Amino acid sequence: MSDLFSKFDALIAERAGVLAKGIRDPFAIVMQEVKSPTVAIIDGKETILLGTYNYMGMTFDPDVIAAGEQALRKFGAGTTGSRVLNGTYQGHKECEDALKDFYGMSHAMVFSTGYQANLGMVSTLAGKGDFIILDADSHASIYDGCYLGNADIVRFKHNSAEDLEKRLRRLPPEAGKLVILEGVYSMLGDIAPLQELVAIAKAHGAMVLVDEAHGMGFFGENGRGVYEAAGVADDVDFVVGTFSKSVGTVGGFCVSNHPKFEILRLVCRPYTFTASLPPAVVACAATSIRKLMHAGDKRARLWDMSRKLHSGLIARGFRLATDSCESAIVSVLMPDQETTVRMWQAMLELGVYVNMSRPPATPAGVFLLRCSLCAEHSAEQLDTVLERFAMAGTAVGLFADA
Amino acid sequence: MTDRAQVYARIIELIEPLNPKKVALTEDTSFAGDLEMDSLTVMDLVASMEDEWDIVMPLNMLPDLETVGQVADAVTRLVTK
Numbered sequence: 356m357s358d359l360f361s362k363f364d365a366l367i368a369e370r371a372g373v374l375a376k377g378i379r380d381p382f383a384i385v386m387q388e389v390k391s392p393t394v395a396i397i398d399g400k401e402t403i404l405l406g407t408y409n410y411m412g413m414t415f416d417p418d419v420i421a422a423g424e425q426a427l428r429k430f431g432a433g434t435t436g437s438r439v440l441n442g443t444y445q446g447h448k449e450c451e452d453a454l455k456d457f458y459g460m461s462h463a464m465v466f467s468t469g470y471q472a473n474l475g476m477v478s479t480l481a482g483k484g485d486f487i488i489l490d491a492d493s494h495a496s497i498y499d500g501c502y503l504g505n506a507d508i509v510r511f512k513h514n515s516a517e518d519l520e521k522r523l524r525r526l527p528p529e530a531g532k533l534v535i536l537e538g539v540y541s542m543l544g545d546i547a548p549l550q551e552l553v554a555i556a557k558a559h560g561a562m563v564l565v566d567e568a569h570g571m572g573f574f575g576e577n578g579r580g581v582y583e584a585a586g587v588a589d590d591v592d593f594v595v596g597t598f599s600k601s602v603g604t605v606g607g608f609c610v611s612n613h614p615k616f617e618i619l620r621l622v623c624r625p626y627t628f629t630a631s632l633p634p635a636v637v638a639c640a641a642t643s644i645r646k647l648m649h650a651g652d653k654r655a656r657l658w659d660m661s662r663k664l665h666s667g668l669i670a671r672g673f674r675l676a677t678d679s680c681e682s683a684i685v686s687v688l689m690p691d692q693e694t695t696v697r698m699w700q701a702m703l704e705l706g707v708y709v710n711m712s713r714p715p716a717t718p719a720g721v722f723l724l725r726c727s728l729c730a731e732h733s734a735e736q737l738d739t740v741l742e743r744f745a746m747a748g749t750a751v752g753l754f755a756d757a
Numbered sequence: 758m759t760d761r762a763q764v765y766a767r768i769i770e771l772i773e774p775l776n777p778k779k780v781a782l783t784e785d786t787s788f789a790g791d792l793e794m795d796s797l798t799v800m801d802l803v804a805s806m807e808d809e810w811d812i813v814m815p816l817n818m819l820p821d822l823e824t825v826g827q828v829a830d831a832v833t834r835l836v837t838k
Contacts, residue, residue, distance in 0.1 A: 486815075491800065507815035510800055525813045715797055 378696050379703075381711040391415055392603075392731045397708065403736050405726045406710035408541075410683050411572045411653050412731035413603030413643045422642040423604075423635040430634030438465075439620055442631030450637040453644040454610055458579055458594060462616035465608050465637065467629050469568055469597030470496040472607030475625035476564060476595055477535065478504035485531035488522060488556075490514065490547070492540050492718045494566065503625075506533070513540070513718065516551040523559040532561035538570035538581030542717045542725070543676035544684030546570075549585040557590050564593040569682060572601030572647050573654040573730075601647060604639040606632050653730035657683055660737060661728045667741040672754055676723065686712075687744075689722040694751055699724055701747035707740055764810075764836065765829040771805050772825070784826030810836050 374380060388396040392412035393404050413419055426446055436442035447465055454463035466472040477500025481487045485506045489497055492513040501508045509526070512518035519534070526532060534556035536547050549565065556563045567580030575583025578601075582591050592613060598606035609619075620626060632640075665680035668687060676686035689695040692713060699711040702724070710725040717723055726740075748754055769782050775798055776782070780791050788794045794802070803814050806828075812835040822828050 491804075501816070506817075507813070508817050509813060509815055510804065512804065522807070522813070525807075525811065715795055718797070 373692070373696055376693075378700055381696060381699050384703075384708070389414075392729050393733075393736060395708070397703065400706060402703070403707045403732075403740060404729070405707055405732075405740055407708075407729065408569070408600040408727050409603060409729050410569075410657055410727065411601040411603065411643075411647060411650060412729045413601065413646070416603065416643065416646065418646060419603065419639045419643045423639040426638030427633075427635040432635075433633045434631045436630060437627055438631045439627050444631075444634055444637070446634045446637040446641065447631060450606075450632075450641040450644070451608075453641040454608055457577070457644050457648055458610040459577070460594075460610040461612050463608060463610045464616070464619060464623075464626065465606055465632065465640075466626055467607070467632050468605060469595075469599055469607035470499075471625040471629065472595050472597070472609055473497050473566060474500045474503055475619075475623040476593060476609050477501055477533075478625070479619060479623040480562070480564070480593070481506035481531065481533045485533065486526050487533050487535060488519065488526075488561065489535040490537065490540075492542065493535060493537065494541065494568070495716075497535055497537075497566065514545070514547055514552075516548060516555055519552055520555050520559075523555065523561065526559075528560065532556075532559065533564060534561045535564050535566070537566040537568070538574065539568075539682040539684065541569050541684060542686065542712055542721070542723065544682045544686050544725070545677050546574075546581050546681045549582050549587050553582075553585075553587040553590045562592040563590060564595060565591050566595045568595070568597045568600055569684065571596050572650065573657050573683065578647055578650065578654060598636075598640045598643075602640050602643045604636050604643065606636060606640055650730075657728055657730040660730070660732050661685060663737055664726060664728060664740065667737070668744060671741060671745045671748070673744065673748065676721075683728045685726045685728070687724040687726070689724060690753075692722055694753065695722040695724065697751045698747055698753060701750050702743060705743040705747055707743050761829060761833045764833050765825075767809060768806065768825060768829055768832065771802065771809065775802060782825060784824065784829075786825045787823050788825075788828075789823070806832060812836060 386395040392409045392414050395402055395404055430444055434442040450465050451463040473496035477497055481504055483505040486509055487501050487506045488509045490513055491510050509522050511522045536552055539546050553563055565582045570580035572578045574581045593609055593611045595609045598604045661683045662680045665685050674688040676688055702709055712723040712725050714720050788799055807814050822831055
């Protein structure tokens, strides 16, 4: 009998090799206590959280918590059902209403996770004979949505308007086309040139879906995302997003003005064939989304913190993935896997948690220590983080041959 | 006219820079097994072949294209279509 696990042997060996060097597993962190959006206890030690995507710090917002508690008592712990059967409660409608108001769009559909929102939208919108044209650096949920569906998948070079144009030109003019873009790309923290890309997509008769998972809350006048800041709202057909970043809980969604949008509830399998979000979660989400409409102060603080971390790291000799601060993600380029893991561990031992990212999650063999900012990070925490980055970088010899 | 032999020869040239271990390239050389290419490298190779022959090679074709010979067949089909 052949062991079905033998295909994982190379990865098992690679992991064993890393762990044998006395390095702890970067993918097995346990948050024993979470004190605030920016502080948790890891291994009994107070740790600054600098890699949570909790951009707007809504996880502990008192109004959000109160709404969740009330819904938990009033509607119970879970819905035990699909959105199209017994799983749509008053709270799910209110959450979709909040999204419609936030985005100024006529339709909103809430999924159980952001992953499922992309899986569902991508696989359902483009069918057999249609084409999906996606950015090479698209999130796994977009790629997986492609593979769940039956469309032909064409990939263009990351953020390249020229490459998108070239690939669209080769497609049959009459075929259905869906161009998929992201506002912020979460690995390097760079943003998409949406003005150019959306114009090209429209010129070739494609519908456009923009994933604003990492842009919601603090890009554009109303915090709708990079597409709003870029001034292309009228040309974007679908916006996909998540509750697990700026909104501060879990869930995914798509908003649109398409007149036939509601039919998706019956044909979108990752929406239909799964249980809906628990009442407490949609209550938290709806409250948080409505508060994010008026979060100008938090937005300003988040941008201020992000810029300071970006410039502070450059001043201390680190190489970053973007020349300037483009989003609330600041990614530090690392030379190789071993230095990355050692640096990540040194940071953790100094009381700062960041994300470690490696291929194939990252593009082109890049190793990263990825930081994401929170509007609730204090100036003191930022100073501490910068100081510890410098200490850790020196300790692992990052600057030795620079 | 582009015949299969020309396509095959050019594909070999395109693979060469992605073959650091200098694995011998034949019709039966497999991308995942012999060349140990990861999915990102394979997708980049597809992009370079699309540009070389001005064709569309959708990524959903890839599961059926395991060897250099199979890719040469597919490209030849797309070019002569």
